[in-house]
Amino acid sequence: MSESDKPKSVAQLLSHQAHSSLSPDELLRFVKERLREAGDLPNATVEAQILLAEELAEFSLGRFLLENRGLNAYWTHQLVTWDSNPEKLRRLGKLERLIFARLPAVLATRERFGIFRQQLQALLRPGIMMASVPCGLMGDLLLLDYSRQPNVWLFGVDLDMQALAGALELAKDRGIADRISLSYENAWSIASLPKVDVITSNGLNVYEPNDDRVVELYTSFHNHLLPGGVLITSFMTPPPILSEKSAWVEAEIDQSLLPLQHLLFSRIIDAKWTCFRTHEQTRAQLEKAGFTGIGFINDRARMFPTVIAHKPL
Structure with missing residues (x-):
């Protein structure tokens, strides 16, 4: 690929945002403001939603999802090729472990x-x-x-x-x-x-x-x-x-995780x-x-x- 063929912008990407001008702290404040404006859900108060957003912001995949509202090539590859073993699980936080190892969509x-x-x-x-x-x-x-x-x-x-x-x-x-x-x-x-x-x-x-x-x-x-x-x-x-x-x-899906999955993807991440x-x-x-x-x-x-x-x- 020649220099002239290289893109000047990746704004056309459908799967995720190209970048964000917000710092991690600014991004989290932005997400919290959006959640407060959206209000309570029947199964989750605004405060509960904010706690989940804060937990997402504590690990790399969560921060990427908050910022980009989708998955890029790297994180898609990590999710589909991930294999569970005790050592890997020990290194993950509770929400990160749940996303990688148990979430039905993943x-x-x-x-x-x-x-x-x-x-x-x-x-x-x-x-x-x-x-x-x-x-x-x-x-x-x-x-x-x-x-x-x-x-x-x-x-x-x-x-x-x-x-x-x-x-x-x-x-x-x-x-x-x-x-x-x-x-x-x-x-x-x-x-x-x-x-x-x-x-x-x-x-x-x-x-x-x-x-x-x-x-x-x-x-x-x-x-x-x-x-x-x-x-x-x-x-x-x-x-x-x-x-x-x-x-x-439904018998093949952990029903207890569907409300959390919906809350994470639809409300907090606002997935694309x-x-x-x-x-x-x-x-x-x-x-x-x-x-x-x-x-x-x-x-x-x-x-x-x-x-x-x-x-x-």
Whole structure:
């Protein structure tokens, strides 16, 4: 990437704010003022909400969420690749431990990441070309086993320069930096990506409220797949409180944590990832973009399903 190709701004990022001019103390004061203006909730007074905000501000992930209202490539990678062991748990505070190890939404996206890797590993063959859009740290592809797969080519596309830098470092750590090509581009208008056999995409649609824009995103993926190519993507299903068509399997979800999860994400963090869709909506959007042979692989809670869609031959 030449200097002229490098972005002057990352304000277009959907997933998280590029930066904040507020100091940590100023940010916390801003959040507290917002919570006071919003008032009490049936299950949480303003004072209780403020205590949670103060607890979030005590650890790195919490501070990032308060400032950015979303996850960047680094923190997404940390959450989906995190594995619990006693030593790790001891180093975490109570709320941080709960987020990493027990929160239903985090468990669902971690399971979703595992499903992605299983499906992608099964598709590997010599000479295959695979792309991750947006790639983040590109763990979905870079953590696969390529020991028996020569001449594989991997492509990463993202609008976050820090994500691209992180993906390159992970590729170096994995010993496959010579197999990847990274580009700073918008997922809706990719110019440099050749037609590939597989595209993997997670997370972008949960930040995009416009259904037509999501169809345009899927159409962009369709256009960059070879005939017979495969798209592996995902979506967030609506919780029962928001939709009678919710697919959630309540028996697989720790119900005691749902009020806290809602309080953290919806009120305190004011998260940007709030674009839920049903299986039926997602199927219709993919079909409108030209995909066929659409199938779903659900996580246990059916909160963050994986979708496998095919471009016709």
